[in-house]
Amino acid sequence: TQLLEQSPQFLSIQEGENLTVYCNSSSVFSSLQWYRQEPGEGPVLLVTVVTGGEVKKLKRLTFQFGDARKDSSLHITAAQPGDTGLYLCAGTYGNNRLAFGKGNQVVVIP
Amino acid sequence: ETGVTQTPRHLVMGMTNKKSLKCEQHLGHNAMYWYKQSAKKPLELMFVYNFKEQTENNSVPSRFSPECPNSSHLFLHLHTLQPEDSALYLCASSFPGQGGNEKLFFGSGTQLSVL
Numbered sequence: 001t002q003l004l005e006q007s008p009q010f011l012s013i014q015e016g017e018n019l020t021v022y023c024n025s026s027s028v029f030s031s032l033q034w035y036r037q038e039p040g041e042g043p044v045l046l047v048t049v050v051t052g053g054e055v056k057k058l059k060r061l062t063f064q065f066g067d068a069r070k071d072s073s074l075h076i077t078a079a080q081p082g083d084t085g086l087y088l089c090a091g092t093y094g095n096n097r098l099a100f101g102k103g104n105q106v107v108v109i110p
Numbered sequence: 111e112t113g114v115t116q117t118p119r120h121l122v123m124g125m126t127n128k129k130s131l132k133c134e135q136h137l138g139h140n141a142m143y144w145y146k147q148s149a150k151k152p153l154e155l156m157f158v159y160n161f162k163e164q165t166e167n168n169s170v171p172s173r174f175s176p177e178c179p180n181s182s183h184l185f186l187h188l189h190t191l192q193p194e195d196s197a198l199y200l201c202a203s204s205f206p207g208q209g210g211n212e213k214l215f216f217g218s219g220t221q222l223s224v225l
Contacts, residue, residue, distance in 0.1 A: 004152070033213075035214075035216075040218065041218050041219075042112065042114070042116075042200050042202070042216030042217050042218050042219050043153075043200075043214075043216050044112065044216070045213050045214065045215075048213070088153070090153075096212075098155070098212075098214075099152070100152040100153040101152055102150060102151060102152050103152075
């Protein structure tokens with residue numbers, strides 16, 4: 001059973017458009033992280049959210065943690081080709097265990 | 111450049127070969143991890159080392175043998191692998207014990223193909 005479901009699995013958009021991807025679970029997490037992985041590289045941490053309802057912004061990226069700390073979303077405004085990558089969410093649960101989702105593959109076409 | 115270096119970047123091996131993956135971190139971290147990333151699957155944690163001691167083995171087959179001689183270096187020794195072991199193997203490091211909010215710093219990975 002997969003702990004974290006990320007949707008959509010694949011998303012292709014034109015440069016300048018907005019997009020939102022989701023990370024959902026039936027489990028409660030003490031914190032949730034978002035990573036971006038570019039082709040041929042390892043994941044790079046973008047943000048950690050801890051409090052239910054928390055919103056964090058990183059330039060054109062907006063991350064939100066659900067009120068019940070079971071889900072999260074990532075919104076990108078005016079996407080750029082440099083935003084292309086695999087976005088991974090990872091939730092901390094139980095005895096400090098970290099579970100990853102399968103990822104949202106985002107392609108931004110120039 | 112994340113401060114975590116993995117070698118080799120690519121590896122092709124037969125099922126009877128023995129090879130080793132190497133990871134080195136220059137961040138002063140004391141926790142190091144091996145993850146397996148397969149297509150269309152979540153990252154799978156394999157091993158965790160804290161201060162050179164193995165603190166987690168996530169039911170990994172014995173054909174994968176980790177070694178952590180010091181807090182900066184981590185190896186994964188491979189022998190008699192199966193084709194289904196083909197994947198991207200990622201090393202990561204962090205400061206341990208931050209209440210589950212450890213920030214993982216990943217290397218670029220070793221893309222392994224088992225023929």
